[in-house]
Amino acid sequence: MIKAIVGANWGDEGKGKITDVFAQEADVVVRFQGGNNAGHTIINEYGKFALHIIPSGIFNEHTTNVIGNGVALNIPALIEEIELVKARYDKPFQLLVSDRAQIVMSYHVRFDELEEQRLSKHAFGSTKSGIAPFYGDKFAKLGFQVAELFDLEHCCQKVDRLLDIKNTMLVHLYKQEPLTKKAIMDELQAHRDMIAPYVGDVIAFLKQAHKDQKTILLEGQLGALRDPDFGIYPYSTSSNTIAPYASVGAGLPVAIDEVWAVTKAYSSAVGAGPFVAELFDEEAHELRERGGDAGEYGAKTGRPRRVGYFDCVATRYGVAVSGATHVVMTNLDVLSFLKEIPIIVGYDTPNFHQDRFPNITRIQHSKPIYNTLPGWEVDITEITDYDDLPKNAKAYVDFIEQQIQVPIHWVSNGPHRRQILKRIK
Numbered sequence: 001m002i003k004a005i006v007g008a009n010w011g012d013e014g015k016g017k018i019t020d021v022f023a024q025e026a027d028v029v030v031r032f033q034g035g036n037n038a039g040h041t042i043i044n045e046y047g048k049f050a051l052h053i054i055p056s057g058i059f060n061e062h063t064t065n066v067i068g069n070g071v072a073l074n075i076p077a078l079i080e081e082i083e084l085v086k087a088r089y090d091k092p093f094q095l096l097v098s099d100r101a102q103i104v105m106s107y108h109v110r111f112d113e114l115e116e117q118r119l120s121k122h123a124f125g126s127t128k129s130g131i132a133p134f135y136g137d138k139f140a141k142l143g144f145q146v147a148e149l150f151d152l153e154h155c156c157q158k159v160d161r162l163l164d165i166k167n168t169m170l171v172h173l174y175k176q177e178p179l180t181k182k183a184i185m186d187e188l189q190a191h192r193d194m195i196a197p198y199v200g201d202v203i204a205f206l207k208q209a210h211k212d213q214k215t216i217l218l219e220g221q222l223g224a225l226r227d228p229d230f231g232i233y234p235y236s237t238s239s240n241t242i243a244p245y246a247s248v249g250a251g252l253p254v255a256i257d258e259v260w261a262v263t264k265a266y267s268s269a270v271g272a273g274p275f276v277a278e279l280f281d282e283e284a285h286e287l288r289e290r291g292g293d294a295g296e297y298g299a300k301t302g303r304p305r306r307v308g309y310f311d312c313v314a315t316r317y318g319v320a321v322s323g324a325t326h327v328v329m330t331n332l333d334v335l336s337f338l339k340e341i342p343i344i345v346g347y348d349t350p351n352f353h354q355d356r357f358p359n360i361t362r363i364q365h366s367k368p369i370y371n372t373l374p375g376w377e378v379d380i381t382e383i384t385d386y387d388d389l390p391k392n393a394k395a396y397v398d399f400i401e402q403q404i405q406v407p408i409h410w411v412s413n414g415p416h417r418r419q420i421l422k423r424i425k
């Protein structure tokens, strides 16, 4: 059984928690794209963890955690995260890194910072983890796969071409000191030594696991609206976040049985770009402070997230482009303070459909069209059976399900692993 867990929105939907719940019964959890530029928050009996690169199945002894070829692998960040997990979790864990994953180099991070600085007020709000320069190099054939680290002579030949290009930019565009061959070779060697214990042939491993009918989870990062093809490009990330890409980025080229799209009961987004749902001032402040497990602040950067009410237009599109078969709605408990809950049911976009998610040039002119439903105004975090939710909370979920056109199987009513209500059993 292969399941993908992806975000239906702008990221931060609570995928980490949902993967952690699923992972308890999974044999394998695979990260298939992105790098350490976003965070999954997991709260379990060992404490609270913000995982940026380690797959969310790490807290289950029987689960093999895989970093697939589609990931932007920052090796020092991975090792640091392993140490953080080990400090509070003393059981053994299994981690396998694809020999085809490419590595984030320190100059990727530097280029990311320099470009954001150069763009100044037009910056994208990058987390400055080097992700865009990394994927740029991957497709320009300037990157290094993990396997290449084990043949440094081969790497040495590639470095000359790399230096021509990088140093032209560093010196002439950014007015910085050039990189040296020695520094790059030293870094590659250090990366090799750190990653060596974890490297393996992920394609062969996953093929066998699939043949043995293991349960395999493919864990996405960010959300559909950050996909470079289908999202709000260029305010997107640099790797495909949608489920159809999961087979490619994991290294498991077979059909996915179930696609679970995670959506939040309201909207949140970090970074720049069009965000039709955005609220401001007091209304935004209240929702932001009550959101998530400790307010809506980026797991990676601590930046305040932009917030708004649930957006049916964006989420219907988000679940559709991922081919979602199941939806999980998280953070329903956060809305308990509202007397009435507005929901975006359409976009007012000049000369365009109200129910469609517009392209980047149109969306800048879109205004939200709201419907309002009554709130429930009681704490729902202790409820353990979906049927016991207040009538208005269930009506809220029913309404959204009708709008997004994919069944909402589970509802999450708190950040903890146990706070999951199974609506469709």
Ligand code: GDP
Binding pocket: 007, 011, 012, 013, 014, 015, 016, 017, 038, 039, 040, 041, 042, 043, 222, 291, 292, 293, 294, 299, 330, 331, 332, 333, 334, 412, 413, 414, 415, 416, 419
């Ligand atoms: P991810 O990147 O999709 O895993 O999402 P994040 O972990 O960045 O953000 C989700 C936030 O919501 C985290 O603070 C979670 O602890 C929190 N969270 C997840 N599900 C729920 C829920 O049902 N209710 C509340 N209050 N918080 C939740």
